[in-house]
Amino acid sequence: MTSKYWLLKAEPDSRIVKGKDVKFSVDDFESVKTSPWEGVRNYEARNLLREVKVGDQVLFYHSNCKNPGIAGFAEISKEAYPDYTAWDPEHPYYDPKTKQDSPKWFMPDVTFVARAKHLVPLALLRNIASSGDADAAGVPYIGLEGVEAIKGMALITRGRLSVQRVEEDTWRIMRDLAEKGGWDEQAIGKKKAPAKRAAESVRGAAKDSAAGSATKRRRRGPG
């Protein structure tokens, strides 16, 4: 399948991994302009990265932070090539199981295009997806198609995936939201009724499985 629009997650807040900060905010991105998108350690995300083409458009998402949401726009500037950080024992994204002669992880280069004039909060998208009401959310201009597009976003349905496909109409809606804003931060900023944990958990057998499954993750500036 070919896609021309993608969503990539990065962490704007400092987080130290192996002594190094993996923070990469829209500010960082804007200042470096182009960065290898290193550190993706999840197969599905990796497979998607191998599909990206030069010129494809990217929604730059702030994850694992106070105000998660779409913070900017970018584009693919180089197709995926082996992620050398997987071979560097000093690197936060080192993967001891990757052999030099058979790269397992890949990364494209991504170039900054623009900041979102209004950061499009995940809370807004969730609010619209669950209520189905763009008017109440303060963004009547996205229309019913906008609501449907948001409902279908992987961001809503597949929370944890760090590289996601985005439909063209969805991309346009995100661009409009980022440009026009209009939602009430207070109104959409709160919410969510957490479900209760089911079991009484009898976890805890000692297990030595070193491993440490590396899932996804994301990065900082260029080396």
Next chain:
DNA sequence: GCCAACGTTGGC
């Protein structure tokens, strides 16, 4: 800091 959701690991 908590904890739900979910991908990965590894014993069988």
Next chain:
DNA sequence: GCCAACGTTGGC
């Protein structure tokens, strides 16, 4: 190749 345990993601 199943599946329970485990570890991570990431919103809140």
